[in-house]
Amino acid sequence: MAKLNQPKAASERSSRKRGRRHPFATFALIAIGLGLTGGVYAAATAVPAAASAETTASSQADVDAGQKLFQANCATCHGLSAEGTDSAPSLIGVGAAAVDFQVGTGRMPMAMDGPQAQEKTPQFTDKETKQLAAYVASLAPGPSIPASEYTDGKGDAAEGAELFRINCAMCHNVAGAGGALTEGKYAPALKGVTGTHIYEAMVTGPQNMPVFNDQNITPQQKADIITYLDYIQKNPSPGGFALGDLGPVAEGLFLWIFGLGSIVALAVWITAKAN
Amino acid sequence: MSTSTDTPRLKRTGFTAAAANYLDERTSISAVVKEFGRKIFPDHWSFLLGEVALYSFVVILITGTFLTFFFQASMAEVVYNGSWVPLKGIEMSSALQSTLHITFDVRGGLLVRQIHHWAALLFVASIGLHMMRIFFTGAFRKPRELNWVIGFLLFVLAIAEGFTGYSLPDDLLSGNGLRIIDGLIKGLPLVGTWISFLLFGGEFPGTAIVGRLYTLHILLLPAMVLAFIALHLVFVVVHKHTQYAGPGRTQQNVVGYPILPVYAAKAGGFFFVVFGVIVLIASLFTINPIWEYGPYDPSPVSAGTQPDWYVGFADGMLRLIPPHWEFEWLGRTWSFNIIVPVLILVIFLALAALYPFIEAWVTGDKREHHIADRPRNNATRTAIGAAGVVFYADMWAAASGDLIATHFKLSIESVTHTMQLALIFGPIIAYFVTKRICIALQKKDRSLALHGYESGRIVRLPGGEYIEVHQPISEYDRWRLVSQESYAPLMLRPDSRGRITMSQRLRAALSRWFYEDRLTPLTQTEIEAAAHHGHGDAQPELEEAGPQH
Numbered sequence: 001m002a003k004l005n006q007p008k009a010a011s012e013r014s015s016r017k018r019g020r021r022h023p024f025a026t027f028a029l030i031a032i033g034l035g036l037t038g039g040v041y042a043a044a045t046a047v048p049a050a051a052s053a054e055t056t057a058s059s060q061a062d063v064d065a066g067q068k069l070f071q072a073n074c075a076t077c078h079g080l081s082a083e084g085t086d087s088a089p090s091l092i093g094v095g096a097a098a099v100d101f102q103v104g105t106g107r108m109p110m111a112m113d114g115p116q117a118q119e120k121t122p123q124f125t126d127k128e129t130k131q132l133a134a135y136v137a138s139l140a141p142g143p144s145i146p147a148s149e150y151t152d153g154k155g156d157a158a159e160g161a162e163l164f165r166i167n168c169a170m171c172h173n174v175a176g177a178g179g180a181l182t183e184g185k186y187a188p189a190l191k192g193v194t195g196t197h198i199y200e201a202m203v204t205g206p207q208n209m210p211v212f213n214d215q216n217i218t219p220q221q222k223a224d225i226i227t228y229l230d231y232i233q234k235n236p237s238p239g240g241f242a243l244g245d246l247g248p249v250a251e252g253l254f255l256w257i258f259g260l261g262s263i264v265a266l267a268v269w270i271t272a273k274a275n
Numbered sequence: 276m277s278t279s280t281d282t283p284r285l286k287r288t289g290f291t292a293a294a295a296n297y298l299d300e301r302t303s304i305s306a307v308v309k310e311f312g313r314k315i316f317p318d319h320w321s322f323l324l325g326e327v328a329l330y331s332f333v334v335i336l337i338t339g340t341f342l343t344f345f346f347q348a349s350m351a352e353v354v355y356n357g358s359w360v361p362l363k364g365i366e367m368s369s370a371l372q373s374t375l376h377i378t379f380d381v382r383g384g385l386l387v388r389q390i391h392h393w394a395a396l397l398f399v400a401s402i403g404l405h406m407m408r409i410f411f412t413g414a415f416r417k418p419r420e421l422n423w424v425i426g427f428l429l430f431v432l433a434i435a436e437g438f439t440g441y442s443l444p445d446d447l448l449s450g451n452g453l454r455i456i457d458g459l460i461k462g463l464p465l466v467g468t469w470i471s472f473l474l475f476g477g478e479f480p481g482t483a484i485v486g487r488l489y490t491l492h493i494l495l496l497p498a499m500v501l502a503f504i505a506l507h508l509v510f511v512v513v514h515k516h517t518q519y520a521g522p523g524r525t526q527q528n529v530v531g532y533p534i535l536p537v538y539a540a541k542a543g544g545f546f547f548v549v550f551g552v553i554v555l556i557a558s559l560f561t562i563n564p565i566w567e568y569g570p571y572d573p574s575p576v577s578a579g580t581q582p583d584w585y586v587g588f589a590d591g592m593l594r595l596i597p598p599h600w601e602f603e604w605l606g607r608t609w610s611f612n613i614i615v616p617v618l619i620l621v622i623f624l625a626l627a628a629l630y631p632f633i634e635a636w637v638t639g640d641k642r643e644h645h646i647a648d649r650p651r652n653n654a655t656r657t658a659i660g661a662a663g664v665v666f667y668a669d670m671w672a673a674a675s676g677d678l679i680a681t682h683f684k685l686s687i688e689s690v691t692h693t694m695q696l697a698l699i700f701g702p703i704i705a706y707f708v709t710k711r712i713c714i715a716l717q718k719k720d721r722s723l724a725l726h727g728y729e730s731g732r733i734v735r736l737p738g739g740e741y742i743e744v745h746q747p748i749s750e751y752d753r754w755r756l757v758s759q760e761s762y763a764p765l766m767l768r769p770d771s772r773g774r775i776t777m778s779q780r781l782r783a784a785l786s787r788w789f790y791e792d793r794l795t796p797l798t799q800t801e802i803e804a805a806a807h808h809g810h811g812d813a814q815p816e817l818e819e820a821g822p823q824h
């Protein structure tokens with residue numbers, strides 16, 4: 001201890017002796033200040049993320065397996081160490097959630113250039129997806145795959161419905177039936193999307209969807225939204241067939257073709273019988 | 276079958292006759308029964324379309340009355356606490372709350388709501404088809420022009436009924452619809468903002484609009500629709516029905532069934548058919564799921580927000596206007612992106628309302644018409660109608676541009692641009708194509724009437740020549756094919772002061788255009804000659820454009 005203290009005491013003495021601070025002290029102070037603020041900020045923002053993170057830490061073996069899969073399947077576009085290329089963005093810092101969403105819904109590896117990455121049947125098993133996610137997460141911290149307590153649809157549906165109308169309906173339609181964006185892009189229908197993928201879509205903002213981080217919509221509110229989407233899937237429309245939940249256009253088309261169509265057919269039949 | 280020419284009434288004695296006589300002497304009811312009861316209905320399905328409209332209106336009245344028992348037209352804020360879980364604890368107006376109450380907590384409420392709304396869609400759709408029937412058969416011509424105008428008013432009133440109706444629940448979708456109307460009104464120069472504040476009782480959305488729309492929807496508009504329907508039907512009885520040409524059918528009679536007893540029974544049956552179809556649809560298919568839309572709140576707008584189909588053409592016209600048509604001038608904003616579509620819509624509707632008068636002026640035709648035209652025999656009118664239908668359909672389709680884009684994997688910009696082009700060129704193409712098709716069909720009819728149909732029997736003549744034997748068609752069929760009225764374009768004649776005015780020149784030019792390319796109707800001698808020879812040698816001829824002598 002004493003040995004360790006000595007240089008410090010010496011430097012203190014020397015600085016006092018010179019009567020002024022070391023020219024680098026200001027720098028050091030600022031650096032420490034910045035470091036501290038950053039650290040606290042990071043810790044603060046990391047709290048909800050940590051709350052939503054799956055606790056099972058991925059092993060180094062997963063990361064290695066993930067790296068191999070990545071280099072074989074993704075590197076052509078995303079670069080050998082996910083640093084990004086001209087044709088695809090860097091994946092450093094996108095987090096496990098983004099990979100789990102993109103690969104789990106079959107969007108990645110991307111098939112062809114179009115207005116936006118298409119959903120396909122996923123090309124990797126669940127295990128491989130998790131390995132890829134572990135690899136990308138190991139590059140830099142980012143949103144992780146959410147814990148099941150937030151994705152199992154046990155929140156408040158009414159709260160979720162209201163949040164959904166305010167934050168999501170302008171692109172996805174009130175009933176989650178999907179909608180058009182500009183230049184051939186579109187917000188897909190949300191039927192059949194798992195709770196985990198809904199959560200991940202919100203925290204990572206795939207393609208043209210904005211990111212809804214935990215300050216915008218807290219993890220609990222995200223769970224409420226998932227609960228609402230889950231509710232309308234499990235409880236089909238009380239009014240009967242919903243005609244794709246597309247609203248008045250589908251209703252009008254149906255009425256002209258089948259409603260008026262069948263009435264005209266009956267009218268033809270009635271007048272024909274008379275002769 | 277019978278005709279409406281008077282049949283001598285049998286003299287009856289006994290109690291019934293005495294009673295009838297007693298009533299008649301005091302009420303002159305026999306005149307009414309004779310007029311209405313002996314009214315003849317021709318038997319053709321297209322003559323039932325007006326009835327479909329009438330019956331769906333009756334269904335609307337019945338179900339609407341039920342809804343008024345439970346609906347509360349108030350915008351007071353309440354907290355929902357009914358059975359629909361995803362809205363529990365949410366603040367909303369009591370209009371929406373009572374509609375949700377009808378939907379989930381009144382027995383049969385949802386079914387009645389759905390019947391009411393589906394019937395409303397059918398009501399306007401059947402009016403549309405009915406209108407097309409009247410147009411394409413020329414049933415709007417003298418003496419029925421005024422009834423066309425009454426019918427047109429009914430069409431507009433029906434749209435207004437629908438719009439006020441679906442705005443009542445005060446859900447997100449209806450609020451968005453009202454917001455568009457509010458924007459539309461505010462876009463009108465000078466008066467816009469005043470009218471908007473007057474309508475909404477202050478700044479949009481305010482707290483008055485649902486109550487006001489309710490008064491319109493259940494009192495004023497239905498009363499007007501009823502009054503106009505009554506007038507419309509009285510006119511139908513007074514004018515008698517038009518009928519399609521056929522043996523025994525003349526300008527003076529109507530062939531078909533009298534209302535009493537045959538037609539009344541059939542019509543009563545048909546009412547239940549229409550009612551049945553509506554109930555079947557309503558019990559199987561959701562319409563206007565307000566529980567998904569939630570309460571109105573000015574900030575969120577859902578993707579795929581569209582009006583009911585009959586307002587779609589107006590919404591579509593707004594969507595078709597290119598951007599940046601708004602500028603400031605004299606310290607005011609001039610929203611030509613709103614003024615122009617409103618003008619286009621008003622002109623389009625005005626042309627439709629006034630068409631009978633326009634056509635009568637152009638053709639100078641002052642005769643009465645009781646025989647319906649076959650659409651092909653009046654190629655120009657049919658072509659004009661087709662152009663109008665395409666114009667309307669394009670506006671209508673534009674209202675669903677976003678859904679077309681997502682469902683056919685197109686970009687919304689290309690869909691909009693295609694529809695903008697189609698709005699201009701579609702009607703022009705439709706006009707020429709329809710006209711050519713009509714004339715080709717006329718030629719086909721002509722050759723059928725003159726040469727009969729191809730029998731498929733090939734005969735070798737003694738000289739070695741092969742011919743196919745043509746069978747003459749029956750007298751009945753020929754009647755249908757050749758009974759066509761003759762027309763001639765107007766001639767330019769100097770007026771009493773010996774001058775030819777500009778408007779006369781215009782009229783004559785339009786008249787020539789209207790009759791251009793028409794086949795001259797066959798003369799009696801041509802028909803007889805053809806009938807005697809088995810096949811005549813008269814060729815279909817195109818009439819030369821220009822005044823005839």
Ligand code: HEM
Pocket residue numbers: 321322323324325326328329330332402403405406409414415419422423424425426427428429430433500504507511515516517518
């Ligand atoms: C409330 C909506 C309407 C109802 C309930 C209604 C009802 C009827 C009925 C029952 C008839 C007799 C049957 C038939 O010819 O189809 C009729 C005839 C007629 N309607 Fe309508 N109609 C409506 C709207 C319209 C509209 C929108 C128009 C045109 C702008 C129109 C124009 C006519 C004309 C000209 C006739 C006489 C047709 C003939 O004698 O051949 N109606 N209507």
